[in-house]
Amino acid sequence: MNIALDMMGGDFAPLEAVKGVQLFYSQSQQQVNLILIGDEQKINPLLSEYKIASENIKVVHAAQVIEMHEHPTKALKEKQQSSIAIGFHLLSTGKVDAFISAGNTGAMMVGALFSIKAIEGVLRPTIGGYLPKENGNLSLLVDVGLNSDCKPENLNQFAVLGSLFAKHILNTPDPRVALVNLGEEEGKGNLLTQSAYSFLKENHQINFVGNAEGRDLLKDKADVYVCDGFTGNVILKFAESIYDIVQNRKIEDEHFNRFNFEIYGGVPVLGVNKPVIIGHGISHAKAFDNMIKMAKKMLDENLIDKMRSSFAG
Incomplete structure (x- = not known):
């Protein structure tokens, strides 16, 4: 199970996202591989500082960030090396099974609708x-x-x-x-x-x-x-x-x-072909931990397949 996490999304990135990863793995969730997307020069020192050295973690460098104030469609088109754009590329190509971000909500919605698209039958x-x-x-x-x-x-x-x-x-x-x-x-x-x-x-x-x-x-x-x-x-x-x-x-x-x-983490996008979870811009460690748990449960329960079955025919 591979879950991608936008490390640059949110007001407290990437620190709180790193702390959320630490919290998640402190509960022995070793069967989950986390792909951390963002500026590796900022992420790697924090992983060392918080002693997160798991074989289940991979850092994927993203040179750009889509800021909260940017126009979603324009930003995704112009910032192909942003953490959100890379996250949806990994999701659409099957390299990850779910994607989480507390970044630009509009960009997350545009990315979900145009990269992994709606489940067939969902208007x-x-x-x-x-x-x-x-x-x-x-x-x-x-x-x-x-x-x-x-x-x-x-x-x-x-x-x-x-x-x-x-x-x-x-x-x-x-x-x-x-x-x-x-x-x-x-x-x-x-x-x-x-x-x-x-x-x-x-x-x-x-x-x-x-x-x-x-x-x-x-x-x-x-x-x-x-x-x-x-x-x-x-x-x-x-x-x-x-x-x-x-x-x-x-x-x-x-x-x-x-x-x-923060108790619930983020909100799910329902009706698209893979799990996408959007967090609040002011998310802290607890919220990131809970978003990862929600993505894991959506995958464990095969929720997307159940949704597809409901709209089949």
Whole structure:
């Protein structure tokens, strides 16, 4: 199993990525080979400093970095020797099985869509975010920003992709799917949610439980919440602000502590042909460790093959 990690992505690169690698291997994950992509003159001294001398590690030099402010498509085209471009080249040519980066989100999405492409039958891939429930479990919100404008068919496919992720990665046996709406009753909402409800209701691949209002999202109404990316991104950023306020006010609460994104690592791109995980720009060691673990689990569970089967025919 070969997992590529962009060492230059994020505000604290490459130090926190190196510390994340150290944390990962400290837990005896020796069956995983990590391909570390970035400036070897910066990476190698840190590997020595943190005493990471594993035969399972290979450093691939990248002379360029795609910065956060750069235009994704232009940067990928002009910076062929960047860590993100090299990572997707390795992924598309089969030299690695998964790719992780906390770098330019747009470049990661463009790279995923144009190098490894969407699974056949998937109209639009999606990205999911996590919502900690009050009961201690975790739900998945899809989409959280990739597709700001959607058709009902898109939401229907997001539900299938989200359900498979919740079942095989979040260990939810029979994930309940709800449509984010402004009322519980069938027929509520705008044209998109009204039409999407009909699709979801007839979809036998999912366990659809109806509409969910905003007040339901942190409770146990469902395990997968489906919405367009505009709505999902607003919800996700609002959840992040809750964590920031709790931290600023020095409030210790078990539930609100679980709003810390580092616990989960990054968000998966669902609906593309290989595992791609995007981390937050301010990721620290714990987040990188958890992103590697997520990539490993996606590979262990053959999640992409299960997604392909769901969209076959």
